[in-house]
Amino acid sequence: MNPDIQNNYTINEPKQGDSMEVTQVMIDGWKATYKKVYMVSVGGQDWYFKRLSREDYFSIAESTNVVKGFDSELETVTKCLLGEYNLADLTGASGVVSKLSEQILLRSGFEDVESQEL
Numbered sequence: 341m342n343p344d345i346q347n348n349y350t351i352n353e354p355k356q357g358d359s360m361e362v363t364q365v366m367i368d369g370w371k372a373t374y375k376k377v378y379m380v381s382v383g384g385q386d387w388y389f390k391r392l393s394r395e396d397y398f399s400i401a402e403s404t405n406v407v408k409g410f411d412s413e414l415e416t417v418t419k420c421l422l423g424e425y426n427l428a429d430l431t432g433a434s435g436v437v438s439k440l441s442e443q444i445l446l447r448s449g450f451e452d453v454e455s456q457e458l
Contacts, residue, residue, distance in 0.1 A: 362388055362423055370422050377422065380443045383436045385429060388422040392448040396420070413441035420444045 367388070370377045374390035381387070396419045400412055417430070417440045430436060 362386070366423070374422075376447070378443070378447050380440070382439045382443075383429075383433045387425075387440055389417075389420045389440070389444050389447075390422060392416060392420055392444055397448075413437050416441045416444055420448075 367377060370388070370390065376391055377388060378390075379386055379388050396416075400415045400419070403415060414437050417437055421430075421440070
């Protein structure tokens with residue numbers, strides 16, 4: 341496997357410098373693995389993610405570690421983020437995890453849909 345391709349999300353302890361630079365090679369590798377890959381800018385940083393799978397969704401729902409809403413948001417984000425980020429990048433501003441979780445859920449089929457009464 342090409343060492344430039346990282347298919348998993350990794351949280352590192354806070355360190356000097358910015359998070360890794362994402363290359364087209366990495367994006368292509370993620371697309372080969374996950375089919376659809378997205379990028380969103382939150383808190384002045386670009387975040388790359390895959391859709392939440394049904395298996396991951398049930399894993400979060402059944403998790404005994406998920407006690408509060410924020411816990412499920414963080415669990416959603418950690419299952420779907422691609423690349424490598426500092427822990428401080430993810431949790432530094434209070435809205436980052438919530439906005440990332442919202443975008444992941446929208447791209448995973450939890451968007452508003454229209455229904456009609458028959």
